[in-house]
Amino acid sequence: MLPLGDLLARAAEPREMLASVVAAAVESLGADGAAVIQVLSSSEGRVVAARSLPSALEEWRGEVDAFDAELGETLLARADGHFDEVCVLPLVSSGDLFGALVLFFRRPNAPTPERLRQCEDVAKLLAMSVGKAYQLEELRSAYEQLRTAREKLERGEKLHALGEMAAGVAHDLKNILNPLSLQLQLMRRLLRREPVGSPALDCVEEMEQVVRRGIDTVERLRAFSRQSPESRVEAVDMNDLVTEALALARPRCGERVELVVDLRAAPRVELEPSEFVAALVNIIVNAIEAIGEHHGTVRVTTGEEGRRAFVRIADDGPGMPPEVQGHVFEPFFTTKGRSGTGLGLAIAFAFAQRHGGEIALVTAVGQGATFTLAFPAVEVEKPPSTRAAPRSHRRGAR
Template identity: 30%
Template structure:
């Protein structure tokens, strides 16, 4: 049982190692080095066979020249000894177009193949070499070649193939052992180099990522680039920038969360104060003073909107904005009411031009759409007033087959580039200096609740324009 457990553990350990970058690189290194050794081995074994046969031809040529030099002095026993030293059966030397059998002895078996080394190319030598290695019969072969030192036109010998095969196996075995040793040493060196230059830095990065994930707000856990490999160092530097940005964002989010809690408390108290003021405003409607009686409804409406704004601020952080109550409404009247509430009467430095068809009725929540238009028009007015120059705010609207559209534009200085990047994000996209961006974030959320879209159509030196799109089908976002 224990042996089986140990075996299973070793198998699992090997499996994990093979799934690592180090393990796979080691396997690939051994495989490619062995492939390189095979590509070296194949031509080398073919060259060894050709050199072996050329050596036999040279020894046979020396024996034949000795025979030709002293033909009368060479006895049959000496001829047999010359052939034995050359390890051949017959030697044929062609000189001056005359083929002459110089040395000869009985051939035990028929000749199985003839090899001409004079015109053999690389592929033929490789093919003949492996044919010799895999043919285990004791063949007699004929070999033809060029004599050395131009001692004739050709030389031809007959010999056993078995000694050649044995020599090739011996040479091939030594080559394979050497190749395996070279592969092992090369793989080990490359493995150590990869461990040092790549795997260790990558493991360090992964450890930093794990440590940073545990406490991303801790700036001490931001990685310090140390890799010597340029690509890994670039990755570490990119990771450091990302961690620094994330740490800064988390700190900002934490501060904003604390600020949001404080705003919620203030809004809660302010709502109570406005509710009390609303009760007194209700009593003013019964005043005998005609001017007070006329102003009371507007005062009540303003206080009601202030109470609603406090309640929306309380629910913003909880994402509890109430669903819109869709009803047909006259957009022109709503826009004029917003303009009057913002003090954009004719003759003022900032005027409001409303180009909405009087008969255009859209389907929307009047209270929420009032808040959206009020926010856009107020931002436009404040942007123009900040320049110290007169200006105009334009509100236009229309419809097409699928949706209503409302444009709110101004002749102000345009939005800063930084404000455009996070325009509809709470506490991020303030359209003016000192603004929190909460108004635009709420406005965009309210329009999305209608199933529509609030976009920045343009913002340049000639002014800013927002575009509201509302669907006609009456469906709202869930």
């Protein structure tokens, strides 16, 4: 067996260290049983590592006034006659008490003062090492948080810059497309006076359709660039909007895709309703398109999680490899060639950010994809404002 100092130095996780120490207490220091009790709150503790203890002690959790002889007596009483003596060694690191090493002995094996001193040294070493390991863990998690925050910020800045560019492009395009659309309408009217079946009429109707699609795309660009003038935030019932989105997306399911809906009570949230519906339609349609020619299921679930309302869209399609997953929220990223603009999820992402919400994706190849949108509950319930009716949803949200 390695010396305890080496064991502690090798164990990276606090849990591993604690397990090594209770093992060493029994195997090297001659205790008949050992436990580490961790402080849970100012008056509660629990066993986090145990060796050679009866099960009632292994799972012990209870009130702790102080990590002293009284705690030892409480634990001894739980041992059901297994042990006769107990020794409680508080674990203190950098002035913080975070638990105690508790050693149990049977009578003929009662510890000598020399052995007790050794045990105290072990407790000090343990306290120091575990304290450092906890600090390291805190540092690791702080670094992780920092990295995520930086990535979020970078993504946000990129979106902002693209948004401004998109606003300019959308503005100019709209100025071109609107008059073109009016001219085409005029032309169609003139051609209708011609003999029935004029080939020019078909041509104009086709051109009108193309222009309409162009205007649709411009609308999506405008939404993405946050310049959408009709953007109005309201306190809404998420389930109402999910129902609207389902009605718009359902015709796309055809025979192959089953839409399973489970709407549960969710708190009201503050959103721009038509943009939310458009984002949902895009995500549901993405799921249907991902299933493609196969048969599959798209599950739409709503509910409450930690004072947030969520909607989850999960499909059992092909899922995404990491190189696709890492880019799906980027504007203009698409794997659909000319039939996709790659704006759907970027718009949904920007929308969630603008409303203090989050959008998360869990996926793996062959395991489908699950998108979850979550928004904070409205704290002070506002009277429902009158909605503009009828609302125009960006049906172009393919």
